[in-house]
Amino acid sequence: MEPIAIISIFVLAVFVGFEVVSKVSSTLHTPLMSGANAIHGVILVGAIIVASHSETNLELGLSVAAIILATINMIGGFVVTDRMLEMFKGKKKEAK
Amino acid sequence: MSTFVYDLIGLSAGICFILALKGLSSPKSARRGNLIGALGATIATVVIFFYAMPDKNGNETSLPINNLGWILGAMAIGTLIGVPAAKKVQMTQMPQLVALFNGVGGGAAALVAIVEYLNLGTDATTAEVIATVFTVVVGCVSFSGSIITFMKLQELMTTRPVVFPGGRFVIAGTLVAVLGVSGWVVVALGTTPLLILAALSLLFGILFVLPVGGADVPIVISLLNAFTGLTVAASGYVLDSTLLIIAGTLVGASGTILTRMMAEAMGRSLFGTLFGAFTAKPQEAGGAAEERPVRSGSPDDVAILLNYARRVVIVPGFGLAVAQAQHTVRELADLLIAKGIDVAYGIHPVAGRMPGHMNVLLAEANVPYEQLAEMDEVNPTFGQTDVAIVIGANDVVNPAAETTPGCPIYGMPILQVSNAANVIFLKRSMRPGFAGIENELLYDPKTMLLFGDAKASLTKVVSALKGL
Numbered sequence: 001m002e003p004i005a006i007i008s009i010f011v012l013a014v015f016v017g018f019e020v021v022s023k024v025s026s027t028l029h030t031p032l033m034s035g036a037n038a039i040h041g042v043i044l045v046g047a048i049i050v051a052s053h054s055e056t057n058l059e060l061g062l063s064v065a066a067i068i069l070a071t072i073n074m075i076g077g078f079v080v081t082d083r084m085l086e087m088f089k090g091k092k093k094e095a096k
Numbered sequence: 097m098s099t100f101v102y103d104l105i106g107l108s109a110g111i112c113f114i115l116a117l118k119g120l121s122s123p124k125s126a127r128r129g130n131l132i133g134a135l136g137a138t139i140a141t142v143v144i145f146f147y148a149m150p151d152k153n154g155n156e157t158s159l160p161i162n163n164l165g166w167i168l169g170a171m172a173i174g175t176l177i178g179v180p181a182a183k184k185v186q187m188t189q190m191p192q193l194v195a196l197f198n199g200v201g202g203g204a205a206a207l208v209a210i211v212e213y214l215n216l217g218t219d220a221t222t223a224e225v226i227a228t229v230f231t232v233v234v235g236c237v238s239f240s241g242s243i244i245t246f247m248k249l250q251e252l253m254t255t256r257p258v259v260f261p262g263g264r265f266v267i268a269g270t271l272v273a274v275l276g277v278s279g280w281v282v283v284a285l286g287t288t289p290l291l292i293l294a295a296l297s298l299l300f301g302i303l304f305v306l307p308v309g310g311a312d313v314p315i316v317i318s319l320l321n322a323f324t325g326l327t328v329a330a331s332g333y334v335l336d337s338t339l340l341i342i343a344g345t346l347v348g349a350s351g352t353i354l355t356r357m358m359a360e361a362m363g364r365s366l367f368g369t370l371f372g373a374f375t376a377k378p379q380e381a382g383g384a385a386e387e388r389p390v391r392s393g394s395p396d397d398v399a400i401l402l403n404y405a406r407r408v409v410i411v412p413g414f415g416l417a418v419a420q421a422q423h424t425v426r427e428l429a430d431l432l433i434a435k436g437i438d439v440a441y442g443i444h445p446v447a448g449r450m451p452g453h454m455n456v457l458l459a460e461a462n463v464p465y466e467q468l469a470e471m472d473e474v475n476p477t478f479g480q481t482d483v484a485i486v487i488g489a490n491d492v493v494n495p496a497a498e499t500t501p502g503c504p505i506y507g508m509p510i511l512q513v514s515n516a517a518n519v520i521f522l523k524r525s526m527r528p529g530f531a532g533i534e535n536e537l538l539y540d541p542k543t544m545l546l547f548g549d550a551k552a553s554l555t556k557v558v559s560a561l562k563g564l
């Protein structure tokens with residue numbers, strides 16, 4: 001990829017990242033952190049890529065470890081965030 | 097599948113992540129936001145299996161991708177570990193689980209960078225090596241740092257800042273070593289220097305988090321979360337994956353903002369949080385203060401006081417979370433409401449182990465939403481409040497934050513419980529809060545203290561109140 005394309009993607013993503021969370025209430029800080037945490041679990045894609053072109057046992061072993069860790073991060077992260085938010089939702093229903 | 101289609105699908109996953117973060121920023125759409133994020137991650141993961149990646153020489157590889165069994169097996173193991181952990185965790189222990197998830201993400205990113213480095217060998221361009229070095233360093237710091245925050249929150253180790261003589265020189269020395277070895281890796285291109293670099297980075301992560309006090313740990317978790325995001329972006333560069341660059345940068349940027357907002361809610365500067373333990377002066381008059389008389393009461397005294405109140409504000413804090421007393425506190429509130437007493441919960445933005453943690457805990461105990469009052473709402477009403485019950489909180493009601501310039505929490509907004517006619521503290525001991533400073537309010541004549549575990553004390557108060 002062209003370096004300028006990568007830099008553009010990076011800079012634009014920084015601004016989008018700043019903008020989308022700039023007005024979050026403190027109530028949601030924990031779920032937001034947890035959700036963002038789950039999103040970086042997408043490193044799983046990277047782990048799968050390196051595993052698929054691993055040639056030595058060392059490379060394969062390390063990438064299998066990376067896949068396990070990344071899967072825990074991604075799936076566990078989304079599940080725990082959902083559990084947190086489920087409670088917020090239940091509470092609102094009751095209030096009505 | 098052509099590269100174009102693959103990138104297009106990757107872009108749609110990236111859009112999902114943006115919508116997810118946007119959704120998570122507002123209570124109404126938060127749950128949907130999280131699900132959109134999960135959808136994006138699923139799309140990104142599934143599509144990689146149907147894309148024949150070009151190999152090092154640019155030739156398309158054949159499907160199915162190599163080592164498919166290993167890959168699927170590893171994903172199954174990860175799922176078997178991650179899902180039960182996320183499903184079974186007590187809500188009070190949720191912050192440390194988030195810390196742990198973040199840590200393993202950082203570790204995964206570091207491993208990916210190491211494998212890619214081994215694979216590329218001498219073919220790697222300087223830019224790729226620099227990105228690899230960045231990923232390994234920051235990923236390892238995030239990993240070991242998160243493990244330490246996990247241990248602090250799980251109370252496997254002290255929650256107080258750990259400072260040893262010359263600590264700052266050791267940290268500075270380690271940082272210099274990390275930077276030095278980074279340079280060595282870029283110049284010498286060897287596996288050994290890279291592994292030394294990983295080890296040094298792990299050490300630095302531990303040293304970096306050790307001096308942080310318990311109350312500031314959430315800020316550090318958020319910061320490490322942003323770090324992990326950036327490592328994902330850097331490994332996206334090495335792997336030539338636009339999606340990883342987008343997702344990682346999004347998390348890095350939003351995590352940085354979130355970290356700053358959390359630090360602001362606590363009235364702390366980020367710098368003070370990370371390096372405060374080195375500059376903090378020893379607390380004066382700590383020993384002498386212990387001798388001063390306090391008014392401690394029995395559960396019956398507390399029950400009588402509550403029984404004749406017209407308005408009661410409950411201020412929950414760390415102690416309530418630790419004692420898992422959220423269900424008992426709701427029982428107390430229901431009992432008071434049944435007696436016609438006006439009850440509200442005063443929630444400090446950083447009450448609990450993470451900002452917003454207390455809302456999650458009370459929601460778990462089915463506390464009605466309209467009883468939860470945010471700090472700005474509840475503060476003007478303390479003048480008309482007969483009793484404020486502070487349950488396992490200390491720093492968030494400490495008037496020193498408003499009256500004593502120079503104390504560590506000066507400037508942090510607090511719940512002004514001192515304006516209430518009576519204040520009841522449920523505490524385990526006279527030990528100061530996480531910030532380690534004396535609370536003058538404890539010695540105020542209108543303050544009554546009820547010592548003991550928050551849950552046990554509350555249970556006694558509830559049964560005393562039922563007897564009245």
